[in-house]
Amino acid sequence: MLSIKNLHVCIDGKEILRGINLDVKAGEVHAIMGPNASGKSTLAQLLAGREIYKVTAGSVHYLGRDLLAMSPERRACEGVFLAFQYPVEIPGVSNALFLKTALNAIRKYHRLPELDAMDFLTLVRERMKRVGMDEALLLRAVNEGFSGGEKKRNEILQLNILQPRLAILDETDSGLDIDALKLVADGVNDMRGADRAIILVTHYQRLLDYIVPDAVHVLSQGCIVKSGGADLAKDLERHGYNWLETGDLIKQIA
Amino acid sequence: MHVQPQSWQNVELSLVPDALAGHDSPWILAARKTAFKRFSEHGFPTKREEEWKYTDVSLISKRGSLAPDNIPPDAPSEAKLLAWALSGEGMHLMVFVNGHFDSELSTIDDLPDGVQLSSLADMLDGDANLPESLFSQQHEHTIFAALNNAFVTDGAVLKIAPDTVLETPIYLFLIASGHGVAIYPHIIVMAGENSSATVIEHYMGTLDAHNFTNAITQINVGAGAKIEHCKLIQEGPAALHIAGVHAEQSKDSSFTSRSFVFSGRSVRNDITSSLNETGCLCTFDGLYLLDDKQHVDHHTRIDHIAPCCTSREYYRGILDGESRGVFNGKVIVHHGANQTDAHQTNHHLLLSKQAEIDTKPQLEIFADDVKCTHGATVGQLSDEGLFYLRSRGLDADTARSVLIYGFANDIINRINTPYLRQRIEHLLLDRLPQGDMVKELL
Ligand SMILES: Nc1ncnc2c1ncn2[C@@H]1O[C@H](COP(=O)(O)OP(=O)(O)O)[C@@H](O)[C@H]1O
Ligand SMILES: [Mg+2]
Numbered sequence: 001m002l003s004i005k006n007l008h009v010c011i012d013g014k015e016i017l018r019g020i021n022l023d024v025k026a027g028e029v030h031a032i033m034g035p036n037a038s039g040k041s042t043l044a045q046l047l048a049g050r051e052i053y054k055v056t057a058g059s060v061h062y063l064g065r066d067l068l069a070m071s072p073e074r075r076a077c078e079g080v081f082l083a084f085q086y087p088v089e090i091p092g093v094s095n096a097l098f099l100k101t102a103l104n105a106i107r108k109y110h111r112l113p114e115l116d117a118m119d120f121l122t123l124v125r126e127r128m129k130r131v132g133m134d135e136a137l138l139l140r141a142v143n144e145g146f147s148g149g150e151k152k153r154n155e156i157l158q159l160n161i162l163q164p165r166l167a168i169l170d171e172t173d174s175g176l177d178i179d180a181l182k183l184v185a186d187g188v189n190d191m192r193g194a195d196r197a198i199i200l201v202t203h204y205q206r207l208l209d210y211i212v213p214d215a216v217h218v219l220s221q222g223c224i225v226k227s228g229g230a231d232l233a234k235d236l237e238r239h240g241y242n243w244l245e246t247g248d249l250i251k252q253i254a
Numbered sequence: 255m256h257v258q259p260q261s262w263q264n265v266e267l268s269l270v271p272d273a274l275a276g277h278d279s280p281w282i283l284a285a286r287k288t289a290f291k292r293f294s295e296h297g298f299p300t301k302r303e304e305e306w307k308y309t310d311v312s313l314i315s316k317r318g319s320l321a322p323d324n325i326p327p328d329a330p331s332e333a334k335l336l337a338w339a340l341s342g343e344g345m346h347l348m349v350f351v352n353g354h355f356d357s358e359l360s361t362i363d364d365l366p367d368g369v370q371l372s373s374l375a376d377m378l379d380g381d382a383n384l385p386e387s388l389f390s391q392q393h394e395h396t397i398f399a400a401l402n403n404a405f406v407t408d409g410a411v412l413k414i415a416p417d418t419v420l421e422t423p424i425y426l427f428l429i430a431s432g433h434g435v436a437i438y439p440h441i442i443v444m445a446g447e448n449s450s451a452t453v454i455e456h457y458m459g460t461l462d463a464h465n466f467t468n469a470i471t472q473i474n475v476g477a478g479a480k481i482e483h484c485k486l487i488q489e490g491p492a493a494l495h496i497a498g499v500h501a502e503q504s505k506d507s508s509f510t511s512r513s514f515v516f517s518g519r520s521v522r523n524d525i526t527s528s529l530n531e532t533g534c535l536c537t538f539d540g541l542y543l544l545d546d547k548q549h550v551d552h553h554t555r556i557d558h559i560a561p562c563c564t565s566r567e568y569y570r571g572i573l574d575g576e577s578r579g580v581f582n583g584k585v586i587v588h589h590g591a592n593q594t595d596a597h598q599t600n601h602h603l604l605l606s607k608q609a610e611i612d613t614k615p616q617l618e619i620f621a622d623d624v625k626c627t628h629g630a631t632v633g634q635l636s637d638e639g640l641f642y643l644r645s646r647g648l649d650a651d652t653a654r655s656v657l658i659y660g661f662a663n664d665i666i667n668r669i670n671t672p673y674l675r676q677r678i679e680h681l682l683l684d685r686l687p688q689g690d691m692v693k694e695l696l
Pocket of ligand 2: 040041042085170171
């Protein structure tokens with residue numbers, strides 16, 4: 001589904017991603033872990049189409065097509081979804097209007113009829129209940145004044161409503177208490193399916209207790225320095241990220 | 255005092271009286287002439303005057319004539335249609351064409367007891383008891399008010415008896431039709447103790463013509479009364495509009511002014527309220543959406559004269575093209591007005607590099623124990639916001655429109671009259687790319 005080859009990415013002339021290679025197949029869940037500032041969000045945002053990042057080398061193919069040539073909205077319509085590490089506040093725009101506009105934009109792209117107000121409300125209410133979100137948040141401005149947890153749930157709500165084929169979750173687990181974490185995990189597990197792929201960017205192994213990944217990659221200083229199965233996450237948890245800098249433990253684990 | 259006497263002064267002076275309303279009353283004639291004298295002695299304000307620094311009114315002095323026409327044309331069909339729709343909304347509707355009351359298009363028959371609404375021209379002609387603020391120099395906040403007093407054609411006088419609650423808004427629909435006309439409406443609201451009402455003034459130009467509107471609105475808010483004044487300017491693209499809205503508030507009263515400007519070549523609104531007795535609440539809201547070479551100037555002034563009053567001011571402007579906005583928000587806390595609580599914000603969104611905004615909050619505090627705050631921002635659409643929306647499937651145009659809509663919504667949401675709120679929302683969205691789509695989803 002997603003094939004990243006030798007991807008180099010710069011911002012302000014500074015190279016952040018330095019030759020990423022990653023293949024994610026339909027039906028798989030991949031976790032990307034790594035210390036702060038290793039480039040995880042850069043990769044996630046780049047895949048969603050953030051234009052401030054410049055690709056200096058390499059390629060990204062999604063469902064066999066050149067992802068980098070697509071606008072952010074085209075990617076969204078084609079099924080790429082990013083749950084933001086820092087969801088953006090949109091003052092003055094109700095969450096309901098936002099969700100409706102997004103859902104209908106994507107439906108229109110697929111030549112599906114727009115959902116009418118009633119069907120939309122039924123759908124949203126049901127999904128909100130599932131992610132444990134207060135319905136009052138529908139009338140509030142998008143993410144404005146939301147607590148950290150509410151913002152993250154709002155991302156999962158969008159994920160559930162928009163039903164993408166490739167979901168990238170950028171630290172959706174951080175800052176959540178254990179109950180919220182379980183709800184987020186349920187939301188993600190709900191989405192698992194043979195024709196979907198999920199990339200979980202996370203700092204902690206904790207989330208992976210609830211969502212068992214098919215593969216784990218460790219990103220450090222813009223490179224994937226290690227890939228493995230679900231167990232790799234547990235090793236990381238035990239040893240921390242420090243060994244990555246020295247490289248000693250890489251050999252040790254290997 | 256500022257400009258050299260010009261030929262228009264002599265010409266216009268002779269034109270002042272004859273066919274205008276009240277011409278049979280010698281004292282009205284005299285009052286008009288005196289007002290004109292005040293205006294011509296001062297002349298058109300120039301950019302050297304601080305208050306007129308950013309707004310060039312020399313275009314008006316270059317007009318062929320300042321005098322209003324006396325024979326109103328038929329209302330254009332577009333305006334008739336809207337008038338018809340408005341009466342369908344159950345509004346108490348008064349329609350004016352080029353500043354003259356059109357009784358046929360108006361529906362003011364079923365006013366509740368205690369509410370008097372009359373055409374000012376009828377009052378002038380009928381030698382009725384006139385409100386004392388009319389023709390009075392003391393009530394002229396700008397020199398254009400003197401010009402209005404000289405040439406006032408017609409207008410509305412609304413008198414609400416104490417304890418009367420007017421549930422349905424009074425809708426004054428003022429249409430400019432024809433080319434090069436000068437229009438001088440004068441609106442007076444006298445709200446008795448504990449009364450409440452909403453007055454909407456809607457100015458609409460139907461042609462791309464160099465019309466000049468000079469409007470004055472005077473509002474007296476009695477003790478405990480609650481008056482809301484909404485003004486919507488939708489003038490023609492070449493029109494000039496210069497106006498004053500001035501309130502005087504008594505004890506425990508509440509006055510709200512909402513100013514919306516969506517079109518017109520050059521607009522200047524002076525909006526003031528004087529909080530004369532304790533316990534007053536004054537709220538000024540404003541929203542404008544400018545494009546091309548439009549110029550819109552709001553000068554607001556809140557005078558905290560009595561202690562323990564509250565004022566709130568929220569202005570937002572969206573500027574595109576080569577438009578220019580001016581916001582000058584004065585709050586004066588006079589000596590003795592202790593425990594004043596005044597808060598003001600203005601936010602501007604610049605959508606193009608050529609658009610310009612001059613914004614100046616002006617707090618002058620001469621009392622103790624006051625809470626005065628203000629905040630101003632000038633910014634562009636947020637990149638993060640645009641990306642967030644696009645990452646959810648909205649194309650770039652729609653994403654921009656949604657952000658602009660959100661920016662304006664802060665003011666729109668506060669409009670109490672559902673009809674007006676929807677109208678403003680639509681006026682905004684009609685101007686935005688893909689706005690129709692957003693409109694459908696609201
Ligand atoms: N918009 C930006 N401008 C400048 N530097 C940036 C920007 N975004 C990210 N970076 C830099 O890129 C590096 C990687 O950041 P990021 O991708 O956010 O890491 P992570 O998500 O792994 O913590 C950091 O050094 C960060 O400072
Ligand atoms: Mg990050």
